[in-house]
Amino acid sequence: MRAFNAELSKLFSLPSIWLAFLIGAFAPAVIAALDSIAQKGEIIAGVSTRLSEVGYIGLALGVQGVIIIGVLAVSSEYLTESSESGGGNQITTSLTVVSSRLHFLLAKAGVVTVISILLCIVAMLTTVSATHLILGDYTPAFEWSKLIGAVCYWAFTALLAFGITVLTKNGIIPLAVLIINTSLVSFSFLLSKITKLALYLPDRVGLEMFMFTGDRFLTPFTGGLVMFAWVIVLFIVAAIIFHRRDVAS
Secondary structure (H helix, E strand, O other): OHHHHHHHHHHHOOOHHHHHHHHHHHHHHHHHHHHHHHHHHHHHHOOOOOHHHOOHHHHHHOOHHHHHHHHHHHHHHHOEOOHHHOOOEHHHHHHHHOOOHHHHHHHHHHHHHHHHHHHHHHHHHHHHHHHHHHHHHHOOOOOHHHHHHHHHHHHHHHHHHHHHHHHHOOOHHHHHHHHHHHHOOOHHHHHHOOOHHHHHOHHHHHHOOOOOOOOOOOOHHHHHHHHHHHHHHHHHHHHHHHHHOOOOO
16 A cells, blocks of 8 residues: 555656646546537437447547556656655666565556546546536437446546556657557557457557447447456566566666
């Protein structure tokens, strides 16, 4: 618990964390509001073919906040400290205090998970409010099962960002790739045109938990299990490499 509290304190000491909170809390609401405005006429006329996506699309595309959190939790450890502190990396100090590397990673992953879940709950509140503000009585009911799926999607996405950053030791690559993939161009969608195996990539199966896609092939529960399996495998690989890696390198 002491390691968890220490990692929580370190994460909240980073100035960039507040940008992540801001993006995570309001980006989904903005996306949902814009989508609601675009669909409002069809929804009122009762001819909308995307009614099931209203609101949820904001939670699907607005995960950048937790991606930033997952990346920051690791990349901040490799930043060079000030000359007054010896000019080294934070990771050296962290592993001096917490001797077990696995314990260190688990504490960080726990912090990322908890913060991502709480941020997703806040995003849900802002998203539901924004959707209701635009659509009023025409706002479709938000199902608890789908909202729970969205929470899992956010937490798993943050942990994927966390694991990739452990492997790269640099936040730029995972941040760029994951943000582009979740907001601009879905690599799994493009790859699915070549092979159907791409439909099993984590971002694609994760959406099955709360979004209805035209080519759905997994149940929400199965989609969640597959994405969770990706998280576990990536974490194990990251833990093994982190355990064998020379921190000073």
